[in-house]
Amino acid sequence: MTEFTVDVGGRRVRARAVGEESAPTIVHFHGTPGSRLELAFGDEIALRSGVRVVSFDRPGYGLSDPAPIGLTAVAADVEALADRLRLDRFAVFGWSGGGPFALATAAALPDRVRRVGVSGGAGPALEVPGAREQLTDNDLQALSHLPEDPARAAEIFLAGNRELLDAMMSVRADPEAPWIEWMWGASDPAVITDPSVRRALHESFAEALRQGPDAIAWDNVAFVGPWDFRLDAVSAPVHLWYGADDAMAVPATGEWLAGHLPDAELTVLPGEGHLLPFRHWDAMLSTLIDG
Numbered sequence: 001m002t003e004f005t006v007d008v009g010g011r012r013v014r015a016r017a018v019g020e021e022s023a024p025t026i027v028h029f030h031g032t033p034g035s036r037l038e039l040a041f042g043d044e045i046a047l048r049s050g051v052r053v054v055s056f057d058r059p060g061y062g063l064s065d066p067a068p069i070g071l072t073a074v075a076a077d078v079e080a081l082a083d084r085l086r087l088d089r090f091a092v093f094g095w096s097g098g099g100p101f102a103l104a105t106a107a108a109l110p111d112r113v114r115r116v117g118v119s120g121g122a123g124p125a126l127e128v129p130g131a132r133e134q135l136t137d138n139d140l141q142a143l144s145h146l147p148e149d150p151a152r153a154a155e156i157f158l159a160g161n162r163e164l165l166d167a168m169m170s171v172r173a174d175p176e177a178p179w180i181e182w183m184w185g186a187s188d189p190a191v192i193t194d195p196s197v198r199r200a201l202h203e204s205f206a207e208a209l210r211q212g213p214d215a216i217a218w219d220n221v222a223f224v225g226p227w228d229f230r231l232d233a234v235s236a237p238v239h240l241w242y243g244a245d246d247a248m249a250v251p252a253t254g255e256w257l258a259g260h261l262p263d264a265e266l267t268v269l270p271g272e273g274h275l276l277p278f279r280h281w282d283a284m285l286s287t288l289i290d291g
Helices: 040-049 071-085 096-108 137-143 150-160 162-171 179-184 195-208 214-223 251-260 276-290
Strands: 002-008 011-018 025-029 052-056 090-095 113-119 238-243 264-269
Touching: 002 071, 011 040, 011 071, 025 071, 025 096, 025 276, 040 052, 040 195, 040 276, 052 071, 071 096, 071 214, 090 096, 090 276, 096 113, 096 214, 113 276, 137 150, 137 214, 150 162, 150 214, 162 179, 179 195, 238 251, 238 276, 251 264
Parallel strands: 025 052, 025 090, 090 113, 113 238, 238 264
Antiparallel strands: 002 011, 011 052
């Protein structure tokens, strides 16, 4: 495992790589909140599979410098990261809030992204049927400033979710805090009983909030607001995984994405929730590398 920093126009992006340089490569997009440590639980699986996995912190998360977050803006960060690693062709994988960023990167870099994976990914809230009705008054107020004033929208997202974000900050250093049960106790009860899973979730969560919660608000600007790329521009094959019991990213979102992407395959796993990679990372790696 190696960690390194990429300079993007004077801004630092922190990244992590596991596996041989010559191995087929997957670039991973973490969730919201999340960090480059999110897939550390799968290091041995990647090495055993002969795959290199590269993860990075989006702006304001972990050790990456803060900056406005946008879907195609993050794709530009990945282009710089791929140039640094001399990656000609690679796959991308997005988990949860990372899904839209993975899709945006595939649209922005069609000659380099060979395959896309999304697990429990968010969909465009203004387009997926029924999703807009789930938005709060605060969300709608923030969205009213998009796309003209994303900074103001981020401020409103941050203010409207201050109680939740303060609660996250208060427990980020406490591995025994019950936040794991709050978030995944209903959808993934069997998964979170594993001590190694709990440790992995906490380590990524704590690193994600190292600089505070502002990046979460900017993620909301990026994917709750209008998406700044077209799904029909994603030419690479896309593999979508959703848990039938996932309340954070319902299977209907995967169905909608599958219907709007040019080449997509949807797998809905019965009796499972949001934490699918903990149980299926080896199969996901195989699909992303071998098809």
